[in-house]
Amino acid sequence: xxxxxxxxxxxxxxxxxxxxxxxxxxxxxxxxxxxxxxxxxxxxxxxxxxxxxxxxxxxxxxxxxxxxxxxxxxxxxxxxxxxxxxxxxxxxxxxxxxxxxxxxxxxxxxxxxxxxxxxxxxxxxxxxxxxxxxxxxxxxxxxxxxxxxxxxxxxxxxxxxxxxxxxxxxxxxxxxxxxxxxxxxxxxxxxxxxxxxxxxxxxxxxxxxxxxxxxxxxxxxxxxxxxxxxxxxxxxxxxxxxxxxxxxxxxxxxxxxxxxxxxxxxxxxxxxxxxxxxxxxxxxxxxxxxxxxxxxxxxxxxxxxxxxxxxxxxxxxxxxxxxxxxxxxxxxxxxxxxxxxxxxxxxxxxxxxxxxxxxxxxxxxxxxxxxxxxxxxxxxxxxxxxxxxxxxxxxxxxxxxxxxxxxxxxxxxxxxxxxxxxxxxxxxxxx
Amino acid sequence: xxxxxxxxxxxxxxxxxxxxxxxxxxxxxxxxxxxxxxxxxxxxxxxxxxxxxxxxxxxxxxxxxxxxxxxxxxxxxxxxxxxxxxxxxxxxxx
Numbered sequence: 001x002x003x004x005x006x007x008x009x010x011x012x013x014x015x016x017x018x019x020x021x022x023x024x025x026x027x028x029x030x031x032x033x034x035x036x037x038x039x040x041x042x043x044x045x046x047x048x049x050x051x052x053x054x055x056x057x058x059x060x061x062x063x064x065x066x067x068x069x070x071x072x073x074x075x076x077x078x079x080x081x082x083x084x085x086x087x088x089x090x091x092x093x094x095x096x097x098x099x100x101x102x103x104x105x106x107x108x109x110x111x112x113x114x115x116x117x118x119x120x121x122x123x124x125x126x127x128x129x130x131x132x133x134x135x136x137x138x139x140x141x142x143x144x145x146x147x148x149x150x151x152x153x154x155x156x157x158x159x160x161x162x163x164x165x166x167x168x169x170x171x172x173x174x175x176x177x178x179x180x181x182x183x184x185x186x187x188x189x190x191x192x193x194x195x196x197x198x199x200x201x202x203x204x205x206x207x208x209x210x211x212x213x214x215x216x217x218x219x220x221x222x223x224x225x226x227x228x229x230x231x232x233x234x235x236x237x238x239x240x241x242x243x244x245x246x247x248x249x250x251x252x253x254x255x256x257x258x259x260x261x262x263x264x265x266x267x268x269x270x271x272x273x274x275x276x277x278x279x280x281x282x283x284x285x286x287x288x289x290x291x292x293x294x295x296x297x298x299x300x301x302x303x304x305x306x307x308x309x310x311x312x313x314x315x316x317x318x319x320x321x322x323x324x325x326x327x328x329x330x331x332x333x334x335x336x337x338x339x340x341x342x343x344x345x346x347x348x349x350x351x352x353x354x355x356x357x358x359x360x361x362x363x364x365x366x367x368x369x370x371x372x373x374x375x376x377x378x379x380x381x382x383x384x385x386x387x388x389x390x391x392x393x394x395x396x397x398x399x400x401x402x403x404x405x406x407x408x409x410x411x412x413x414x415x416x417x418x419x420x421x422x423x424x425x426x427x428x429x430x431x
Numbered sequence: 432x433x434x435x436x437x438x439x440x441x442x443x444x445x446x447x448x449x450x451x452x453x454x455x456x457x458x459x460x461x462x463x464x465x466x467x468x469x470x471x472x473x474x475x476x477x478x479x480x481x482x483x484x485x486x487x488x489x490x491x492x493x494x495x496x497x498x499x500x501x502x503x504x505x506x507x508x509x510x511x512x513x514x515x516x517x518x519x520x521x522x523x524x525x
Contacts, residue, residue, distance in 0.1 A: 038447070038517045043495065044525050107525030128517030146516070163497040165512065176501045183498045185475045187440070188524040189432070232524070241501055244473045251472045252498075253437045260432060269432050276524040277440035279475035279494040281501070 006032045009153040011131045013040035016302025017159030018114040019325030025121035036130040041111025045280035047225045051102045054323040069104040069229035070207030079382035080214040085264040086385035104227040140296030155341045156298045162281045164304035173291040178241035180285035185256050186236030189272035193231040214382030216259035219247025224259040284310045287366035294346040299328045327352040371430035380415040437477040441492045449518035453490040456509040473498050
């Protein structure tokens with residue numbers, strides 16, 4: 001493939017990469033996407049749920065053909081201890097509105113669909129090839145090197161994921177630090193479609209998202225997640241690398257077993273069959289983790305740019321990936337008009353991002369990573385919920401103390417009032 | 432569901448192993464016990480073992496997450512890259 005030249009090369013055929021490729025190809029540019037997996041999505045993992053607002057902007061009729069698992073119509077938040085679970089469930093008709101619809105998805109199925117859309121628009125996909133290095137000449141990126149092959153382009157889009165070794169190689173991004181990333185471990189458990197609907201109390205095509213704090217990680221900073229797919233369940237845990245080994249010292253692969261064994265979770269999975277076991281890093285550093293986003297001849301999108309928001313009760317990354325891919329493409333279209341692919345020529349990207357929900361939301365939640373780092377959220381708070389609700393619902397004929405007195409004594413025993421107030425203030429500052 | 436070992440779980444996954452060509456190299460003489468234990472605890476595929484003061488690692492079964500790289504690059508981890516194109520884990524669900 002040497003001697004070939006493209007307008008743009010995109011490294012990585014995930015959502016950010018294919019959103020960029022789709023936009024560029026539709027505008028008539030010669031685009032190559034290089035994906036190291038045998039097919040797009042074969043190296044990718046999500047929890048996961050896709051908020052569709054940015055996809056709808058890209059492909060308005062996506063619901064007709066995209067492999068969507070179930071529309072999320074119920075949200076569950078669970079505070080879990082080893083032998084108790086306090087659940088809040090929220091369901092509302094407005095969750096079904098087009099403007100905010102979200103779907104459970106599986107990446108090995110979803111990503112090939114978006115890649116196909118980009119291919120139909122004219123993008124050229126090269127799969128099963130790993131890009132080893134970026135080609136640089138005269139202080140600018142002008143292509144990629146894969147083994148013996150060199151491919152040149154006016155601009156390269158790095159959509160190579162959270163580790164983005166290529167962005168690190170050229171100094172746009174530092175090595176990831178253990179407090180900035182979490183490791184997600186996931187199992188996909190097969191069940192028949194009707195069983196999933198019945199167990200979660202939803203209609204066909206509808207589903208549940210469930211996020212859990214507390215016991216799954218053994219008190220380490222992190223949590224559990226569960227999403228209903230069409231005929232399977234995605235279940236797993238996420239833990240910040242810095243905190244692995246803290247709390248009860250549970251090994252990462254044991255966390256998901258611990259979660260699945262919990263008395264409120266186990267019946268949901270009964271009779272299921274493991275279809276796949278996966279792991280992936282999640283950038284959780286938020287705004288402060290966002291690297292340099294463009295340089296001479298190169299742009300960063302999606303996870304490579306750390307465009308992820310982790311709020312505990314919801315996670316967003318794929319909607320950011322799609323929007324950043326689209327905005328990178330819009331930037332390249334302007335740069336092509338000016339015939340200037342230098343950092344100055346690509347600086348519209350920053351402005352586009354600033355005016356989009358991407359930087360607005362990252363900035364809005366910039367204090368969230370510190371709040372999420374509060375160990376009380378994963379140990380004392382779930383225990384407190386257990387003690388208070390246990391006090392209310394355990395009736396065994398013995399004398400019950402006055403509710404307010406028992407709540408206050410529970411609060412003082414498991415976590416001081418000052419700590420609680422501080423936690424509340426931190427949450428107020430972060431949200 | 433019955434409890435499954437990590438090995439059994441990896442047995443369900445599909446791998447195209449790049450035989451004789453490990454994408455992660457570790458320093459087998461590395462001896463900072465705290466660092467090693469961290470990586471042993473963290474690897475989702477349980478590929479690191481530490482027994483009798485000796486650390487060992489098997490790249491077959493790697494899920495390519497990057498956890499060990501972030502925790503111990505330049506320490507226990509001598510070099511870390513993704514497997515060559517089309518090799519390694521192949522997710523069918525994701």
